[in-house]
Amino acid sequence: MRKTLYRSLTLILLSIFAISCSTGKNETDAKIDKIISEMTLEEKVGQMTQITLDVIGNGEGRHESKVPFEIDTARIRKAIVEYHVGSILNTTNNYAMPPAQWNKIITFIQKVAMEQTRMQIPVIYGVDAIHGTTYTDGAIMFPQQITLAATFNPTHAYNMASVTAYETRASSIPWNFSPVLDLGADPRFSRQFEGFGEDPYLVKMMGLEMIKGYEGITDSIHTKYKVASCLKHFLGYSVPVSGKDRTPAYIPENVLREYHLEPFKAAIASGTESVMINSGIINGITVHASHDIITKLLKEELNFEGVVVTDWMDIINLHTRDKIAKDDKEAIKLAINAGIDMSMVPYEYETFCDNLIALVKEGEVKESRIDDAVRRILKLKLKLNLWEQAVTNISDYPEFGSEKSARMAYEAAAEAITLLKNNNEILPLSKTTKVLVTGPNANSMRTLNGGWSYSWQGEKTDRYTEEFNTILEAVQNEIGTNNVKYVPGVSYVNDGKYFEDVEDQFANAIAAAKTVDAVILCLGENTYTEKSGDLNDLNLSANQLRLAKELAKTGKPVILVLNEGRPRCISAIEPEMKAVFQTYLPGNYGGDALADIVFGDVNPSGKLPYTYPSYPNSLVTYYHKPSEEQKRAEGAYVYESDYNPQYEFGHGLSYTTFEYSNLKVSKKEFSADETLTITVDVKNSGKRSGKESVLLYSSDLYASITPDMKRLRRFSKISLEAGETKTVSFEITDKDLAFVNQHNTWVTEPGEFEITIGGLKTKITFK
Numbered sequence: 097m098r099k100t101l102y103r104s105l106t107l108i109l110l111s112i113f114a115i116s117c118s119t120g121k122n123e124t125d126a127k128i129d130k131i132i133s134e135m136t137l138e139e140k141v142g143q144m145t146q147i148t149l150d151v152i153g154n155g156e157g158r159h160e161s162k163v164p165f166e167i168d169t170a171r172i173r174k175a176i177v178e179y180h181v182g183s184i185l186n187t188t189n190n191y192a193m194p195p196a197q198w199n200k201i202i203t204f205i206q207k208v209a210m211e212q213t214r215m216q217i218p219v220i221y222g223v224d225a226i227h228g229t230t231y232t233d234g235a236i237m238f239p240q241q242i243t244l245a246a247t248f249n250p251t252h253a254y255n256m257a258s259v260t261a262y263e264t265r266a267s268s269i270p271w272n273f274s275p276v277l278d279l280g281a282d283p284r285f286s287r288q289f290e291g292f293g294e295d296p297y298l299v300k301m302m303g304l305e306m307i308k309g310y311e312g313i314t315d316s317i318h319t320k321y322k323v324a325s326c327l328k329h330f331l332g333y334s335v336p337v338s339g340k341d342r343t344p345a346y347i348p349e350n351v352l353r354e355y356h357l358e359p360f361k362a363a364i365a366s367g368t369e370s371v372m373i374n375s376g377i378i379n380g381i382t383v384h385a386s387h388d389i390i391t392k393l394l395k396e397e398l399n400f401e402g403v404v405v406t407d408w409m410d411i412i413n414l415h416t417r418d419k420i421a422k423d424d425k426e427a428i429k430l431a432i433n434a435g436i437d438m439s440m441v442p443y444e445y446e447t448f449c450d451n452l453i454a455l456v457k458e459g460e461v462k463e464s465r466i467d468d469a470v471r472r473i474l475k476l477k478l479k480l481n482l483w484e485q486a487v488t489n490i491s492d493y494p495e496f497g498s499e500k501s502a503r504m505a506y507e508a509a510a511e512a513i514t515l516l517k518n519n520n521e522i523l524p525l526s527k528t529t530k531v532l533v534t535g536p537n538a539n540s541m542r543t544l545n546g547g548w549s550y551s552w553q554g555e556k557t558d559r560y561t562e563e564f565n566t567i568l569e570a571v572q573n574e575i576g577t578n579n580v581k582y583v584p585g586v587s588y589v590n591d592g593k594y595f596e597d598v599e600d601q602f603a604n605a606i607a608a609a610k611t612v613d614a615v616i617l618c619l620g621e622n623t624y625t626e627k628s629g630d631l632n633d634l635n636l637s638a639n640q641l642r643l644a645k646e647l648a649k650t651g652k653p654v655i656l657v658l659n660e661g662r663p664r665c666i667s668a669i670e671p672e673m674k675a676v677f678q679t680y681l682p683g684n685y686g687g688d689a690l691a692d693i694v695f696g697d698v699n700p701s702g703k704l705p706y707t708y709p710s711y712p713n714s715l716v717t718y719y720h721k722p723s724e725e726q727k728r729a730e731g732a733y734v735y736e737s738d739y740n741p742q743y744e745f746g747h748g749l750s751y752t753t754f755e756y757s758n759l760k761v762s763k764k765e766f767s768a769d770e771t772l773t774i775t776v777d778v779k780n781s782g783k784r785s786g787k788e789s790v791l792l793y794s795s796d797l798y799a800s801i802t803p804d805m806k807r808l809r810r811f812s813k814i815s816l817e818a819g820e821t822k823t824v825s826f827e828i829t830d831k832d833l834a835f836v837n838q839h840n841t842w843v844t845e846p847g848e849f850e851i852t853i854g855g856l857k858t859k860i861t862f863k
């Protein structure tokens with residue numbers, strides 16, 4: 097009887113919400129306020145609590161299914177009915193599960209939430225589906241974000257997110273902790289591959305497309321094909337001084353604003369639904385306790401109205417890790433008062449709930465702060481239409497794992513793989529070439545996908561990817577097994593640490609090289625993410641370098657194929673390599689895409705989205721300062737800076753050639769808000785069709801803060817037939833040339849700027 101009463105109450109409130117959605121924001125908020133007014137403090141705090149799935153069940157996912165996952169009725173009851181927990185995340189025991197199993201689990205959870213609790217509020221389930229629906233067996237695994245960045249074609253970011261939204265919702269999950277908009281400005285960082293590289297503009301443009309793919313070109317998260325996105329990790333996560341995850345970063349405010357904030361700012365303006373906070377420490381303050389960053393900057397200055405969620409265990413970390421709170425209770429007080437709406441607890445939820453309730457009762461946290469958090473969470477649940485659509489049915493998703501989506505993943509990989517070197521045009525190889533395929537990355541689906549693939553660290557990938565082709569298998573398909581020899585030479589220790597590798601038939605690999613026409617040497621990294629991916633030496637491993645050197649000594653041409661989450665230094669072997677590819681982490685279709693490029697079916701068109709360093713002690717982004725690239729000065733003393741990247745940002749070769757000419761600017765002098773049109777002709781001067789990313793840079797010649805050497809302002813990817821010329825046109829205003837000055841304000845200072853496209857330069861003057 098009581099249950100029916102509350103159900104009708106919820107339904108009435110929901111219909112009021114549906115009507116008010118069409119009648120304006122204030123009315124909607126008033127209705128949410130009404131739901132909140134019915135809630136007890138305990139129920140509100142429960143909504144702010146997120147736990148991991150293992151807290152309410154036991155067992156494993158399908159691929160180790162001797163003990164399949166089962167929800168424990170007593171544990172779920174305690175969490176959802178007694179503690180009113182409003183959100184659950186993650187997979188169970190770190191396994192991908194088929195959609196039907198997801199459906200079963202989430203149906204169970206929602207039934208408890210919507211039938212056994214007083215307020216009958218559905219749970220919001222969140223997951224990390226970062227390059228495809230990571231934890232759903234059978235979903236399409238795209239290239240990782242860093243790989244998509246190398247396409248310089250935001251359509252691929254849109255496609256990936258759109259397929260991922262569909263397949264995540266097909267798994268009954270409506271909330272995705274993606275995209276990563278952190279600036280990949282430090283190649284040592286273990287999560288370099290999760291972002292779009294070192295350039296803020298590229299990160300912004302790719303990120304915006306991902307959000308459209310997740311949430312809809314116009315906000316469609318109420319449909320069963322879209323998910324709420326979650327920008328992460330706000331703010332300045334990716335550049336700790338040590339290069340190691342979740343260690344201190346020191347970032348001046350002007351730098352934070354000019355480089356790190358821009359992609360987030362644009363994404364928030366585009367309407368993203370949620371933001372996850374940086375787990376690290378900036379300028380001595382753990383970001384989860386920073387009222388300045390969470391409330392003043394994010395919620396007030398950027399006017400972010402969505403949900404702010406913590407990262408994993410990060411409230412408790414204020415006490416246990418960073419020692420800025422003397423106990424859990426103080427940690428909770430600091431974080432909630434800083435502006436956190438939901439705590440990814442994810443285990444000890446009683447501690448979080450009991451302490452937060454006590455803090456409110458003691459007046460240490462205002463109930464209005466709790467109401468603000470709950471309002472944001474309920475609004476997201478309503479927008480996602482969770483009351484009507486708490487679970488989905490896989491039969492409504494005929495495109496799940498479809499050929500069409502697989503093709504998109506393949507196309508993305510094929511447009512990303514970057515040809516860094518091609519001495520004497522050794523590539524493409526003819527299909528009659530006899531090759532040795534060797535190296536630890538030659539026969540591994542795990543390394544093609546990277547971390548966050550079927551499991552957190554990616555170590556279970558090979559159990560799920562039988563049907564896909566490793567590099568070796570793809571090369572065999574391309575030229576026939578008779579033309580291919582395979583000897584690993586070096587192998588990863590697959591149950592060891594990600595950086596461990598050992599010799600594996602090393603001498604046989606060298607002997608085999610002597611019997612073939614060319615060697616395809618696949619080196620790089622095994623899979624990792626987060627702290628587990630911390631690194632002590634950016635050089636490629638000693639075993640791998642030695643394998644490369646010994647192979648080169650045979651005199652056979654060695655084609656180096658890199659498959660790695662971050663650019664590991666190869667300067668010790670690079671001069672001896674005849675050709676070099678960067679495949680990044682190209683996903684399940686990466687092997688096929690690479691083989692198609694090596695043997696000439698596809699013309700490569702990827703460009704590096706970061707600076708590839710030569711040495712671990714020479715880590716600079718392309719937008720470094722003039723003093724980092726100083727030419728030798730006059731006189732006896734050598735004030736010279738050796739700017740020595742292995743390959744520059746934006747570098748990438750094609751099997752054809754492109755010639756740039758006729759760089760024109762509509763006006764040589766311009767003032768505030770005037771639009772400049774910049775055009776350039778690009779000709780395919782070679783013999784085969786190809787794609788080219790046209791990159792427009794500007795350089796501020798003199799400025800009150802020493803200016804960057806150059807900055808990417810626009811890009812456009814075009815296709816050209818052999819002999820064809822296209823005119824590419826860009827528009828910019830003074831705002832595109834601005835920087836953040838020493839008073840932390842955006843300015844464009846009057847003076848000269850140089851515009852560079854494809855090696856052509858022209859000067860313009862801002863008055």
Ligand code: BGC
Nearest residue numbers: 186224273328375407408626
């Ligand atoms: C990561 C986040 C992720 C979260 C939930 C954390 O450890 O830093 O990026 O979304 O776990 O899995």
